[in-house]
Amino acid sequence: MPTPLSGDRIRQTFLDFYAARGHQVLPSASLVPEDPTVLLTIAGMLPFKPIFLGQRPAEFPRATTSQKCIRTNDIENVGRTARHHTFFEMLGNFSFGDYFKEKAIAWAWELSTEVYGLPADRLVVSVFREDDEAFAIWRDQIGIPPHRIIRMGEADNFWNSGPTGPCGPCSEIYYDFHPERGDDSIDLEDDTRFIEFYNLVFMQYNQDLEGNLTPLQAQNIDTGMGLERMAQILQQKPNNYETDLIFPIIETAAKIAGIRYTKADEATKVSLKVIGDHIRAVVHMIADGITASNLGRGYVLRRLIRRVVRHGRLIGIEQAFTTDVAESAIALMEKVYPNLRSREPAIKAELQVEESRFRETLDRGEKLLADIMSGLPKGGEICGIDVFELYDTYGFPAELTQEIAEEQGLTVDMAGFESEMAKQRDRSRAAHETIDLTVQGTLDKLGGQLHETEFLGYTEVSSSARVTVLLVDGKTVETATAGTDVQIVLDRTPFYAESGGQIGDRGYLSGDEVVVRVEDVKKEGSLFVHFGRIERGTLAVGDRVTAQIDLACRRRAQANHTATHLLQAALKKLVNPNIAQAGSLVAFDRLRFDFNLARPVTPAELQQIEDQINTWIAEAHGAQVAVMPLVDAKAKGAIAMFGEKYADEVRVIDFPGVSMELCGGTHVSNTAEIGLFKIISESGVAAGVRRIEAVAGLAALEYLSLRDQIVRDLSDRFKAKPEELPDRITALQTELKTTQKQLESLKAELALTKSEQLLGKAEAIGNVKLLVAELGNVDAESLKTAAERLLQKLGEGAVVLGSVPDPEKVSLVAAFSPSLNKQGLQAGKFIGAIAKLCGGGGGGRPNLAQAGGRDASKLPEALNTARQQLEAELAK
Known part of the structure; x- marks a missing residue:
């Protein structure tokens, strides 16, 4: 068996091997790619894509990197299989028109067998089915038996970085965990036996949107060795997660949950693996400047953080914990990626905010989802409307609903959910776009008969144009007269139509006997629709008009x-x-x-x-x-x-x-x-x-x-210069606060005076006293002070007071002595239940609690109920 190596040693060995063969060692690029068409850095070759495309010259003919990558296309498999990850490191060597297949294959074999020490009889290779050249190199120069060279199709052995861009056939090296099963029927898709750890891409073509392949100017090499996979092989672990690259993070999460990984059931292990994997992705994404949001890469980050929190809950972690596992990940990787430690405050701050927000969402959503699922039979389906309501009203992610449902053996009507989402988008469009949907429908029907509007507005502010479509109330008409609101399509126009955040131009259309004021312009497909009102004359389809934009408005829009x-x-x-x-x-x-x-x-x-x-x-x-x-x-x-x-x-x-x-x-x-x-x-x-x-x-x-006029007005009112206004206002605020405090103190004294008059109304029940009363319009704080003072004077007992500070507000307070608490009576629970009679609620400590309500007419009934309940309890 090969000698075990740490993950850090495997990475350095790879880089040293290729550095000794003339490759320039380059640092990992950011997870935020320069190419705006790609969401995240998904492969080691991505930073070199412009070089492969011939858009930028290579500074070095050969390079080698350890590139951090993020992929989420198989996120549901993370933790469930031995080697699926969202974050991983791709060890790569690259040739920019220098060497090609022979050297790439020879060096890959030398590194795998002689440097890492993998037994040759445990390695199997694959090639693209049409790549006879690569097949011959493996067979004749490396000496691999033909039956251990497997030809495979495009899905497996033709690599590309996306729908367009550099691509080419590839050859992969697999490690065989079970050679004892023999070579009679080698099935490389059997991931219990084989693991692909090194991919050699022979970058020969550029693929366009139609899938056409064009030979690149130079033949290039792009390889990728999965660091985590090689660690599993060399450290002889059953999966990538138990290598030294990830397992310390898993142990941190397990410790927080109070469990041992080795003793955990399979579901718990899956959750621990998800946390270990995702937290690596999260710390690197935030370190590279990504912040959580509902868009693009920000949403990827938010989703990963939410999955970490969710799986933490599944294994019993109720407290905030993401910053603790993040610290473990940072400590594990900071020697190789020092920016993790320098960005530690940002990483932990982002995690704290997102975890706090999502815990609130989870508390609401999980309860509602549990209610929905409880009414379904085994194998039932959660309807799309319910999924949409959880998402739209409570912010509960649809993919999380799906994940939880699958855990309970249920399915989700995602088609129904998408239908509800489409309806929402339609509602949103109707609410936020002034273009009438009937106009849109009419223009859609006419689409095949109309030529696109020619836009002249970049260079011209007025032009001659012909009316091609005239609509009133969304319906086509041949003519329209003064006073009519119309929508007009012209064959050419200088009017800018709303797009890219910029609103449409305003202006006029004029002819021999007609004037139309244009209030807005919107784009419907390739047509510009001018919304306006005929101010004079009659307009007809086919008329020639002069289209003149409001230049003052255009200049304002341009400046903004x-x-x-x-x-x-x-x-x-x-x-x-x-x-x-x-x-x-x-x-x-x-x-x-x-x-x-x-x-x-x-x-x-x-x-x-x-x-x-x-x-x-x-x-x-x-x-x-x-x-x-x-x-x-x-x-x-x-x-x-x-x-x-x-x-x-x-x-x-x-x-x-x-x-x-x-x-x-x-x-x-x-x-x-x-x-x-x-x-x-x-x-x-x-x-x-x-x-x-x-x-x-x-x-x-x-x-x-306007602001200057306001300042001058304030200066006149306060009889002060503009620069003196802040100090004058501060002084007035201080004076107002002092007056408010004095007023509150007087209110409190008045409340106490009123309340002390009630002492004689307290009734004795055994060894304790009970006082329940209403104190008019006393405010909540004064009511609380009064209850505390009354209880002090009564000694052992209970005080319940109510008031109506304003016509639509009820205040309630309960103060219980320690002896009542020992009997099981708690002020918080008691007054919260009483407040419900007034259409409200509340609570607090066992000895003192406040509550409120909205229905003042119910206060006498609520106080009477409080008295009866306490009399019954105290008489026991």
């Missing part, structure tokens, strides 16, 4: 749109380089920018951002607008919105040295045209998503003018 680009650039520069857009609005009077960030932007940072943007404005950066192939735009570093679908040709808005984005909107030609930028507010709009609202250009001047 360019300002959003500068805002994103400033956020990336000053707050976090991994910030990405999560939504935006560009209107004539303001702008709004949503972005992923797990914390608020501080006031100091907001000021820095504002100052930086105004500096860029003053520097008068000129815009460079170009249309180019998408691949070229990405190679230049243009920012793209993740998840957005782009055409092969894209429009790039570049303010050199400041911002470069893919964008179809309208912009200023020079930042100086913006004039001024001012942030209005910063807030949270969803977990992990922040929002900045701002104004630019004339809108900023109007905003500041």
Whole structure:
């Protein structure tokens, strides 16, 4: 058997082996790839994709790395199989047009057998079914018997990094755990016997969207050895999880749960493995700048954290624990990835926030889901409406519902869930889009008869156009007269249609005898729909009109749109380089920018951002607008919105040295045209998503003018200079607080005076006294003080008081002496039940508790019930 090696030693041995053979050792790239079309770094070759595509020259002809990777396509198998992971390290050696199949195969065999010491008779290889060259190298040069070289199809032995990009046939090396079963029928899909640990990809082609293969300029090598898999082999463990790369994390989780892994049942082991795997992924994702959100990679992070918390609950961990297992993971990997320790505060802060939020969601959702499942027979199905309600109302993830259901032997109507989601999207669209759905339907029917609208608005502010469609109330008409609201499609237009967050242009359409005021423009497929009202004359299909945009509105929109680009650039520069857009609005009077960030932007940072943007404005950066192939735009570093679908040709808005984005909107030609930028507010709009609202250009001047008028008005009222206002207001606030305290003190004294008059009404029951009474309109705090004082004077006993501070509010308080507590009477439980009679609730400590209600008319009944119940209890 081979000599056991630690995971760290396996990694270093690999890198040293290829460094000795002329490979440049490079550090792992970030899990956030440069390529915006890819969510996360999924393979060791991804950082080299531009080199393989010929878009960027290679600095070295050969390279070797240990690349951290994330894949979630098989997330349901994590912990259930011996070797599925979300986070893993891929050891790789790469050739950029240097060596090819012969050396790649020879070195892979030498490393596996001579360096790692794997017995040759325990190794089996696979090749692509049409790759006779690789087959011959393994057979004739390496000496592997032909029956141990298995030809396989595209699904197994033709590698690509996605639907498009570099690809090629591959050859894989498998380790045989059970050679005693013989070679008569080698089945490499039998993962109880074989494990694939080294994949050699012969990168020869580029694949386009249609699946066509084009030979690359140079033949390249891309290999990947799974570190965790090699650790399992060399450390002779039954699975990857019990190697020294993961098991210490599992032991930490088990200790927190108060269990021993070796004594645990299979379900508990699965949960421990999920925690061990996912926490490795989580700490690296946060360390690389990813924050939890409901979008893209942020959602992947949130889902992994939630699965950690969920599986912690399954094994009995009720307290917060994710930061403790994260510490174990950081300590385990910080020598190789020192950024984990430097980013430790961010990692733990993100985990604390997400765990706290999800525990609240779990508490609500699990109870509701349990109720739903309790009414189903064994093997039953949870209906899609229930799944949707859990998701939509309580924030309970649909995939978690599915996971829990499967654990209970139930199925989930995911088709029904998706149907409900589609209905919600339709409702949302109808609520948020002003384009009438009947208009949309009519245009869909006419789609085959119409040519797309030619957009002229990047270069022209007015143009001649012909009316091709005229609609009233969503129905096509031939003519429409003055006073009618219409929707118009033109063959060509300078009007910008709402898209990319920018609202549509306003303006006029005019002809010989007709004027139409255009209030909005929206895009329906390839058609621009102009929404407006005929102010004079009659408009008919086929008429020629002059389309003239409102230039003042366009300039405002342009200023605000360019300002959003500068805002994103400033956020990336000053707050976090991994910030990405999560939504935006560009209107004539303001702008709004949503972005992923797990914390608020501080006031100091907001000021820095504002100052930086105004500096860029003053520097008068000129815009460079170009249309180019998408691949070229990405190679230049243009920012793209993740998840957005782009055409092969894209429009790039570049303010050199400041911002470069893919964008179809309208912009200023020079930042100086913006004039001024001012942030209005910063807030949270969803977990992990922040929002900045701002104004630019004339809108900023109007905003500041209004604020100046307010300041002048306050100065007149307070008879103070503007700079004196903060101190004057602070003094008034202090004076008000003092007055409020005095008033509260007087109220309390009044309540005590009223309450002491009630002492004579206390009734004796055995050795204790009972006082139940109403104290008019006394506030809750004074009522509590009165109850405490009365109980002190009564000695052993119980005091229950009620009041009506305002017509729609009831206050209740109960104070019980220690002797009553010993009898089992608790003030919190007692007063909470009484408050329900008034349409409310509450509780507190056994000796003192408060409650409230909404129905003041029920207070006498509630107090009478309290007296009767206490009399009965105290008489026992």
